[in-house]
Every structure is written in structure tokens, then in C-alpha cells.
Amino acid sequence: MEGKRIDTDIKGEVLKGQLALFNGPGQAFELREFRVRPLQPGELLVKNVYTTICGSDLHTFCGLRKEPSPTVLGHEIVGEVIALHPTHAGFDLCGQQIQQGDRITWTVFSSNPQSTNSLRGIPQKGDDLFKYGHVLVEEPEVFHGGLGTYCIIKANTGIIKLPENIPLSIAATLNCSVSTVAGALRMAGDIKDKHVLITGMGHLGITCAAMCREAGAEWIGAADIDPRRLDEALGFGADEVFNMNGDNSKLLSVLQERTNGKGIDVVFDMSGSPDAMEFGIKSLGIGGFAILIGAVFNTRSLLIDPERVIRNLLTIRGLHNYNFADFKYAFDFMKCNWEKYPFSTVVEKEFSLEQVEEAFEYAIVQKPLRVGIKL
Template identity: 30%
Template sequence: MRTTAAVLHHVGQPLELTELELRDPGPGQVQVRIRATGVCASDLHILDGRLPKPLPVVPGHEAAGEVVAVGPGVDDLAIGAQVVLSILPRCLACDACRAGRTNLCSWGGELAATGTLDGQLTGWHLDDGSSVHHFNGVSSFATEVLVPRSGAVEVDPAVPAAVAALLGCAVSTGVGAVRNAAQVRPGQTVAVIGCGGVGLNVVQGARMAGASRIVAVDVDDDKLALARRLGATDTVDARGDAVRTTVTALVDGGVDHAFDAIGRPEALGDAFAVTAPGGTAVAVGLYATDAQVTLPAFPLVGERRLVGTYLGGVDPHVDIPRLAADHLGGRLRLSDLVVERPFDEVNDALDELRAGRVLARQVLTVD
């Protein structure tokens, strides 16, 4: 069948809305009609060459849709079910999977590196027969996609698709960083550097974890105001205030947990600098593959930790349904984060994200 996809042929160029021929789902695969797909900084990283991928490729990795067909061997997903797509397909057989760290699955890593659905084949091609690659088994900037069964997580249809989409990346990453990487406990203090789609969910995760102080840092007044509505107790304007001294003055001696939700070495340096002795700095954002960070060594004597996290360390099949329940229960406020726009505005949405003009998360919707 035919699908319309936004294809990146060359780094630095706009995506081209192109019709592709989509294969029937193979063994263990699921065909999904995309309803909503978020626009994340990681997609920009691909477009701008900071995250090299096999080309041509269809970006998009934060999406919700409807199951329209399943391949042989898929007997636990009904046609019509609402699913959130996940960039963490897993094999449940490799060392990482057996250790319970399915987000580090080596098979999932192979799909990401090869841009295929099974290590060898892609699910679609151009009319001249040439393959188009997938982005981590999702490639949701398209109207219909094939994904591995383990990359589709069924969620309650009561969650609107535009909200459900966010569960796949921004919410998993932000809340997961709080719950899994930092393990914030009630009464602890938190700083969040960067209040975009991910950072605002770090703020919400910290509020749900019972943090006593949540210091949000950004350069944008509207983002800081939204951070306050979502649970930040203090805000720091990084345009006028020196971030490190302001945060450590607000929370005397530094915070228990500081998060770089931007993905830049300077922001990670700020996060590390504002941790108290015994504190944890968490690298939440996705860094350019050649980014380097230099940190002062002496503060490590204070038993500070610097930890990385991939998609918040979540197990999508456990955590995404939980996050959906958090939304339906009113604990996680996601409706305020969604700015909907039609799918064919994908390049405009990416341009506005690049320019930093976006409050919260743009979500492209497909009729």
C-alpha cells in the first residue's frame, strides 16, 4: 500500500513529503496508522547532521496511532487498538534484556544503526525500488508505518492521540530520568536546566516524586511560567542571572538532583556545578555524537555522581501504560504541553523548534 512520508535525503535540506510503497507486515511486525507525532530535538539532530543516520531516512519517533494490520506471530494486539510507538524495540534475549535493561537491548541498537526493521530489511521503498531507512524502528513522520511488535505499546484509548504521542519520548525521558536515573525521594531538591518538552516533564516528574524545591532554568519567560504551573517552586532566567550562583543561592549549598534537559555540554556543566555534596547530575538530553564535556574533578570528592540515561531508563511496556494512567488520573498534566498542527507543516514545525520559538511540544496530527 501507499504511505506518505517526510523523507530526509540529504543533511541540511528540508524533508520531502513523498509517497512510499509500504510492505505488508512481516513476522513480528505491526502496521500502524499514525494519528499524532511529536516534533523533538532529536529529529532536528538528524536533519542537521549531529546524529548521523543512514540516508535517506524518515525521522519522527514520538507517536501514537492505530493498529491496522499485524504480521504472522502477532497475536496479542487487536486491530484498532491505540498504540504508542517506542524507539526501544527489544529482543528479550540479549545480555542487556536479560539484566532487565531493555532500553539498552543490542538488537534495538542494531536496528538503530542499520535503519532497518530487523537488521536487514526496511519496510518501505521509493518508486525506483530504492530503500528508505527507519529512525530507530519508528519513523513516525509518515501516515502509515511498520514497526516491530515490541516497539508498539497499547494504551488506553481514553488518552487523546496527541497526548499519547508524548508518552513515547518527552514524557518517558523526563519523568523516567526522575524516577529511574535520579530516583528522587520525597523532600529532596531538584534543578532542571532547560524547560522544553523534556525539561517540563522532569519538572512534573519531580513534583510527582514529592520534591520540596524544584528550580526551573530557562531563557524564555513563557517556558518558565509554564514550568511554574507544572510544579516548579522557583525559576531562574538564564539570560540575566548567573545560573550556578543563583541556583546555589536559592537552595543553599546546591540541590540533590540537577538535570541537563537541553543536551549541551555547557548545560551539563551547570547541572554538575549546582549539585550539593552527595548529589546527582543527570544527563537527560541527547548530545551531538562529537560533543565533549569538561568538568572540575575536585567536587567528585563530595561523592557527587554524574549519570547518563537513555529515554529515562524506562521499560516502555511497563512505564508507558503507567504514565497514561498518571495522565488520566490528573497527576501528569500533559494537555498544556501540546501544540497541535497538521502533518504537512512538518518542515515549518522543525524550523520553529530550531529557532527556539516553540512553547512545550508541537504535535503533528494526521486526519
């Protein structure tokens, strides 16, 4: 079935919207107007209402990671449903009916649900992978990121309908940071009564602390080199914070004391720092788990003692993005806990789409947990 053209009003004018095009590191964003193409089977159209700038967006902006350009950045998005293709099932992952006017967020990816990796439970690595906010802008495929008026949601994208009481600034982070942390906890197994260390207290780290607290961790340590981030971690469930900007050999002794000589049960690295990852693995006790998430950009290789990994029965696992069950877990967690922890303070400043250049510069200089783009 062919897509049906979507009109802006009763006069039948073709729908158009703006994009803040990213043309590469060191180049200014370019605000341009484009036509919205007709929807294809299984798709829906949303009007973006809020986007938060993720750390990976900043890495792309600074040239630490490469994306095709021009592109439209932004994948932590909340949108309002404008239209559904007649073939769309009309329900979200939780079984809630989706209608025009509903506020939704969606997975950062879509992929073939019948592909090998999808059937293995890792649809984020499935065939025909499409990632919002990471794709070349090439007409007519232009509206596929958060820094624009609209976004076309492709078939096989996981969608969740949002309750009205969750603030936009909190809901926007669900489909990246919060869901990735949910996946990290899944990979770590049962957290209840465990001693947990988190290295890197950005948005991933503070979310991980809160999620581990709700999962029943006995003790949560938070480590970073930024005193402000460490102060923030205490409000998100961390029992104790550690500044890693110094001699970390002493810190290993402290962690041994905190765990009665047994060592850390689970370490989550959210920083991407090789030093932090190596330290975390050294801190593990027998049967410990290291879950590595932060290094989504090019960095040096890790120095790991293989004999210690073998003799101590350590497990080292990496996670990139998440699956649909993680997305639902993240939603359930935030729905129940966004008021219990200070998630409402995460976005320190908001900007308009026309101020996108200023927003990125602010994020780089001030290093807030998030900045928001209110559309």
C-alpha cells in the same frame, strides 16, 4: 512462518502509503508513495494517526546530528492497529489484549531480548537494535517512522494500548520524552523530600518538573535562558525559576540559600548545554546526583573538578532513551496526571503530512514545546 500480504479492500489491492522522505539537511522533504511489505513473524502494522516533532528530529533536520538518508523522521507516534501477524502474542506490556482498531504507542526501539545489555536492563542498547524514525529508507523496508501513512512494528518492540480519553497530542510524546524522564528519575533514586534542579525547560524539562512533583520532591527549581519556557515551568510543578542568561555565580549562592546551605540533591540536565551541565554539577551538595540527558549531539567536553566529585561523593550518570519499565511508568504517570498539569497546551500548532516542511520551519523559528503532525 512467512508474512501474509495485507490487502486494502476486498478487491485484493496491495496496500500503499505515503512517506515524507528526509534526504538530508538543507534539502526539501519529498512526498512519495510506497508499497507496504508483508508482515514478518511477531510484527504488526499500524496506521499512523499522530506524530509530534521531537528535538532530535529538529537536530537531524538542521544537521546537528547525522542520520542515514533518505529516512523517514518521527518517532513520537500514535497509531491504529491494522493487522497483526499470526505469531504476534496479541498483548501489550501491561497485559492488555491488542486487536485491530486499537490505538497504541510503542517504544522508540526494538532489540534482541536475550542479548547481554537487554538482560542487564538496558534493552535500548541491546543487539539487533532498531530505532523508529532513525533508519535508512530502502525498499522494501520503508515504513518505520512517524512521518508516513503506516508503520510496521517489529518483534520485541514494547507496545502500550492507549485509553480513549488521552489526547493524541499528549499520547504521542509518551514513547520518547516522557519515558526518558521516567528513566532519569529511576537513575536518580528516591526523589521524595529532595531539592531538585532542572536545567533546560523544553518538553523534557517540564515533564521532569511534573514527574518530580508527583514523586514527592520538596523543592523544584527550573533554569533556562528563555523567559517563556520559565513561565511555562511554573505550571508544571516548579517552585521557582531561574534565568541562566547572565552571571550564574550569584545563582549558586541563591541555591545554597534555598537548600539551607546543603546544596542541590539531584540535578537533571535536559538542555545539552555544557555550561548548564557544569553549573548543575557545581550546585550539588554532598551525595548529590547529576543525571545528564540533553547532550545527544556533538558538543564540547565538560570541565569538572574531580576532587570535588570525590570529596562530595557525587554521582554523575548519563541516560539515552529508556527501558520497558520506564515506558510503563511514563504511561501510568501520564494516565493519572495529564489533566492535572497543562500538557494539553504542549502542541502549539498542528500540520498535515503535506505541510511537513512548514511544520519543521515553524518549530525552528517559533521554538514551541512541540508541533504536531495529524495524519
